[in-house]
Amino acid sequence: LIDRAWWKESVIYQIYPRSFNDTNDDGVGDIPGIIEKLDYLDDLGVDIIWLNPVYESPNADNGYDIADYQSIMDEFGTMEDWEELLDGLHDRGIKLIMDLVVNHTSDEHEWFVNARDPDSEYHDYYIWKNGRTDIDGFTGHLGPEDEAPPNQWESFFGGPAWAYDEEVGKWYLHLFDEKQPDLNWENPEVRDEIFEMMEWWLDKGIDGFRMDVINLLSKPDSVTKHDPPQNSTQVWETFDGPRMQEFLDTMHDRVLADQDVFALGEMMGRMDMETAIDYVGRDGPLSTLFHFDHVLLDHGGKIWETNEWTLNDLRDSFNRWQYGLADDGWNSIYLSNHDQPRLVSRFGNDDEYREESAKLLATLIFTLRGTPYIFQGAEIGMTNYPFDSLDEFRDVETINPVRNALESGEIDNFDDIKHGLRHNSRDNARTPMQWDDSEHAGFTDGEPWIGVNPNHDEINVEAARDDEDSIWHYYRELMELRKDSDVSDVMVYGDYEVLINDHEEVWSYVRTLGDERLLVTLNFAEWESHTWIPEYEVDFNPHDMEAELLLCNYGADERATDVDAEAFDLRPWEARIYRLK
Ligand code: ISL
Ligand code: CA
Incomplete structure (x- = not known):
């Protein structure tokens, strides 16, 4: 189901x-x-x-x-x-x-503009804290001389995650830029x-x-x-x-x-x-x-x-x-x-x-x-x-x-x-x-x-x-396979199973849905790489299977189509999708 x-x-x-x-x-x-x-x-x-x-x-x-x-x-x-x-x-x-x-x-949101008035209902829309005075040697402050920010959180964009507001006399939290106060x-x-x-x-x-x-x-x-x-x-x-x-x-x-x-x-x-x-x-x-x-x-x-x-x-x-x-x-x-x-x-x-x-x-x-x-x-x-x-x-x-x-x-x-x-x-x-x-x-x-x-x-x-062979057309082909082909369901919903988990160049995996099986094999290298389907890792016998090429970034030439289901020699950055039958 x-x-x-x-x-x-x-x-x-x-x-x-x-x-x-x-x-x-x-x-x-x-x-x-x-x-x-x-x-x-x-x-x-x-x-x-x-x-x-x-x-x-x-x-x-x-x-x-x-x-x-x-x-x-x-x-x-x-x-x-x-x-x-x-x-x-x-x-x-x-x-x-x-x-x-x-x-x-x-x-510059109206809420924050109003929040600067401590009596406004908007004040509590943001996170205001007093600075700290009980620390020695803190030098990074951008507030009053005797105050350090409420804590030492760093913003994701660098510098303290707190900014001192003169009008309020308190610090507000901004995990990102100073101009992005946290709600x-x-x-x-x-x-x-x-x-x-x-x-x-x-x-x-x-x-x-x-x-x-x-x-x-x-x-x-x-x-x-x-x-x-x-x-x-x-x-x-x-x-x-x-x-x-x-x-x-x-x-x-x-x-x-x-x-x-x-x-x-x-x-x-x-x-x-x-x-x-x-x-x-x-x-x-x-x-x-x-x-x-x-x-x-x-x-x-x-x-x-x-x-x-x-x-x-x-x-x-x-x-x-x-x-x-x-x-x-x-x-x-x-x-x-x-x-x-x-x-x-x-x-x-x-x-x-x-x-x-x-x-x-x-x-x-x-x-x-x-x-x-x-x-x-x-x-x-x-x-x-x-x-x-x-x-x-x-x-x-x-x-x-x-x-x-x-x-x-x-x-x-x-x-x-x-x-x-x-x-x-x-x-x-x-x-x-x-x-x-x-x-x-x-x-x-x-x-x-x-x-x-x-x-x-x-x-x-x-x-x-x-250019018919372009990346753009290849994206379209992938989308067609995924959305409008015999293998769409297995491509979207099939289980993922990785093969040879420590291969340094090749990442291969099988997607399975009922009797449908796809094999994807990708060579992340500038040189040729060899890979195979290790029998002990899968619940089917690769020797009995036929690998029908669905898509390859080098085109459907003999090297990609005429293969045994158990072993593959891949060209630099080659990617292939097979249907295993
Ligand atoms: O972690 C990052 C990059 O690896 C940060 O660039 C990024 O801030 C983080 O991914 C959170 O992103 C989102 O919120 C940010 C905004 O700048 C990003 O553009 C947004 O995608 C703050 O709203
Ligand atoms: Ca414009």
């Missing part, structure tokens, strides 16, 4: 509006720009659009600092534009999910406001929410009930706080339960499976989640620090979730988004084997068990940007910590960390979509708000659509 859901069978395409398509030449993508590309999305064949925040915002964090939840940012257009977008999507059978950013607001979810009025706002959007006809850093809503008792201990430096104390389950259960019961909507939670930190199942299992409040296991593999502690990842690490982190949510819960499969560098530059090879490796990574995304995500530009194999100076960056997560480190002398000059920033910065994902080979890649006729990748003369949608 298959536990079907439309959002399990769907492919999600993520649009970062600022960088998608600009129609009024101010250099900033806009909603009319998305409307202009509706047929493009339809041709590609995606089912759900996740739209990054388009609400009114001073853009300290590109829309993740919301000043009004119920209006559209001027730069992006009007509410009428947004309604036209929704209708245009629905006309094409595409659903729309909106970003829900309710851990924090902008400091006080302990306050029932905050919860009511948010739930009503969610209902308002659902009434407008949207199909669900992508919930930003949703497991941070409930703060630890050390902050809500007591004066926080000065020595708590661990901001991860804020993950999955004591009332997290309760808050989401209430949200589910009040807002989501009686509607057929998709609820996707972004979950920070490294989560244990029990907690995950509480959130997304059969009885949980959410449909699925984003975890960070695999995208943290190659990050160091600082934004410019990197680690080498290995295939074993990558496979282990996916195995954990594939097996962890096998019986209850549902995965989201992503290798990139607006916060992550480009997948082909990171997990593939953006040079000689760009096409092959981009297709291999797509094969992985579409054949693991879970809902697949395409971040705009992945479908043409867009790469990281060759950043050369700090002025070229726009992201607060990159700029703030680098400035601080330069000022404090922690780093001497930009060039020492350039390599790391090129690898890690979120701005890699945010350079404009490459539509064609014209001056600004067809994104704008004005001055783009962030640099267009110089490789757009080769890597662009127009060229990709013209």
